[in-house]
Amino acid sequence: MPVRSVRKRVVPAVAGLAAAMVLVAQQGAAAEPRPTAAQARARLAKLEDQADKTVERYNTVAERYKGAKKRYDALDRELSRERGKVDTLRADIGSTAAHLYQSNGVTTGLPGMLSWQDPSGVLAGLAVADQMSAGQANAMAAFEAATRGLRARHAKAKAAYDDVAELLGDVGDERKRVEKLVGEQERLLRRLNQFNAGDPNSRGIRYDGPASGNARTALTFAFAQAGKPYRYGATGPGAYDCSGFAQAAWAKAGVKLPRTTYQQWAWGAKRRVPMDKLQPGDLIFSNGLGHMGIYAGNGKMIHAPRTGDVVKVVTLASYGRGRFVGAVRP
CATH class of the missing domain: 3.90.1720.10 (endopeptidase domain like (from Nostoc punctiforme))
Structure with missing residues (x-):
C-alpha cells in the first residue's frame, strides 16, 4: 500500500480519537455539579468570617510595615545629615593635616588619616600637643564624635531596613491570602446575583438619630x-x-x-x-x-x-x- 494512502487513513483515525478524548473530558467536566444556592450561601457565610480575620491580619502587617518604613526613612535622613557633618569636619581636618604636614613634617598619609571609618587613626597621626592649637584639638574631637554617631546611625538604619524588607514579604503573603478569599467571595456573590459594586461617589443618607x-x-x-x-x-x-x-x-x-x-x-x-x-x-x-x-x-x-x-x-x-x-x- 502506498505511504500516502496509509497516511490518509491514519490521520483521520488519530483526529477522531483526539476528538473523542476531548468530548469525554468535556463530559467529565460538565458532570461536575455546580453548587446549589444553599451550598453557595453556606460557603459564603464561612468565607465572610474567614475573610474578615484575614483582612485585619493584612491590615495589621501593613501598618507594621508602614511604621517600620517611617522609622527607616527617619534614620536614613539622620544618617544623611551625619554624613554631611562628617564631610565638613573631614575637610576642616584635611586643611589642618596639610598645614602640619607642610610646616612640621608629619608623615602620616592623608587618605588613611581622613577615613571616617578610623577616626582614631586621624588622632594618632595628628595629636601632637606642641603642634596643635586648642581649636584644632576640638575640631578633631568633634570629628571623632561625629563618626561614632554616624556608625551608630548607620547600624540602626540597617536594622530598620532589614525589618522593612521582612515585613514587606509578610504584607505580600497576607495580600495573596486575602485576594484568594476575596476572589471566591466575589464569584459566589455573582453566582447568587448578590454582588453590589456600590458607588464610590455616593452621597449617602442623612443621620437623624439620637447622637450628640x-x-x-x-x-x-x-x-x-x-x-x-x-x-x-x-x-x-x-x-x-x-x-x-x-x-x-x-x-x-x-x-x-x-x-x-x-x-x-x-x-x-x-x-x-x-x-x-x-x-x-x-x-x-x-x-x-x-x-x-x-x-x-x-x-x-x-x-x-x-x-x-x-x-x-x-x-x-x-x-x-x-x-x-x-x-x-x-
Whole structure:
C-alpha cells in the first residue's frame, strides 16, 4: 500500500480519537455539579468570617510595615545629615593635616588619616600637643564624635531596613491570602446575583438619630458614606473596609483611632462598655475581632460589611447580637 494512502487513513483515525478524548473530558467536566444556592450561601457565610480575620491580619502587617518604613526613612535622613557633618569636619581636618604636614613634617598619609571609618587613626597621626592649637584639638574631637554617631546611625538604619524588607514579604503573603478569599467571595456573590459594586461617589443618607456631640459628628460623616463599596485595606474616601470606615468617621470628630480592629480594641481597653449600655457612636466588635461597626442608636449600626457589599445601616438583631464581643466608647 502506498505511504500516502496509509497516511490518509491514519490521520483521520488519530483526529477522531483526539476528538473523542476531548468530548469525554468535556463530559467529565460538565458532570461536575455546580453548587446549589444553599451550598453557595453556606460557603459564603464561612468565607465572610474567614475573610474578615484575614483582612485585619493584612491590615495589621501593613501598618507594621508602614511604621517600620517611617522609622527607616527617619534614620536614613539622620544618617544623611551625619554624613554631611562628617564631610565638613573631614575637610576642616584635611586643611589642618596639610598645614602640619607642610610646616612640621608629619608623615602620616592623608587618605588613611581622613577615613571616617578610623577616626582614631586621624588622632594618632595628628595629636601632637606642641603642634596643635586648642581649636584644632576640638575640631578633631568633634570629628571623632561625629563618626561614632554616624556608625551608630548607620547600624540602626540597617536594622530598620532589614525589618522593612521582612515585613514587606509578610504584607505580600497576607495580600495573596486575602485576594484568594476575596476572589471566591466575589464569584459566589455573582453566582447568587448578590454582588453590589456600590458607588464610590455616593452621597449617602442623612443621620437623624439620637447622637450628640462628637458622636453625632462621627455618625453624620458615617451615614454620608452609605452606598460606597467595601474594599479590603481601604480607608476612603471612595471605599472602606470595616476598621478603615470607623477610623475615618471618628477622625472627623477629632478622635484618632488606630488602623485595625485589633489595635482599636486594645486602644479602648479602658473605654469598654457592655452591649446593654450602648450609646450612639460606640464601636462594636465581633467575636474574634474580625469585624466591627459603629452603633447608630435605636438598635442599629452602620458598617462596611464585606466584599461585594456597601456601607449600610443594619439592625443588631439581623447581624446577630451574639456575634459581638463588646464595645468601645471613643
